[in-house]
Amino acid sequence: MHEYSIVSALIEQCEQHALANQATHITRVDIKIGVMSGVEPALLHTAFDTFKQDSICHNAQLNMQIQPLVILCNDCQNESILSERTIICPACQSYCTRVLDGEEMLLMQLEMEQDGD
Numbered sequence: 763m764h765e766y767s768i769v770s771a772l773i774e775q776c777e778q779h780a781l782a783n784q785a786t787h788i789t790r791v792d793i794k795i796g797v798m799s800g801v802e803p804a805l806l807h808t809a810f811d812t813f814k815q816d817s818i819c820h821n822a823q824l825n826m827q828i829q830p831l832v833i834l835c836n837d838c839q840n841e842s843i844l845s846e847r848t849i850i851c852p853a854c855q856s857y858c859t860r861v862l863d864g865e866e867m868l869l870m871q872l873e874m875e876q877d878g879d
Contacts, residue, residue: 765802783874787874789823803826835851
């Protein structure tokens with residue numbers, strides 16, 4: 763399950779940001795997951811809850827925003843927002859499309875605290 767390695771990298775990134783900002787606790791982690799990212803949100807959430815226990819994120823809440831797929835058709839120039847995993851233009855049924863958004867997983871925001879906050 764690659765969600766475990768993804769969560770490991772996410773927590774490491776959170777720890778680096780906390781260190782750079784002299785934070786001792788992370789209380790919220792906001793991420794954006796594209797529908798074509800290959801990440802299963804439910805498994806990612808379970809993995810985060812498991813691995814956060816021994817990290818600076820041990821009390822953090824994970825918030826996930828699911829990013830729909832955004833494609834541009836090279837034939838009809840239609841830009842479409844799709845919730846399913848397809849690259850077929852819904853306007854003209856062309857396969858000649860380009861993905862504009864929805865393929866990645868991004869760390870969007872962290873809420874951090876210092877001791878005494």
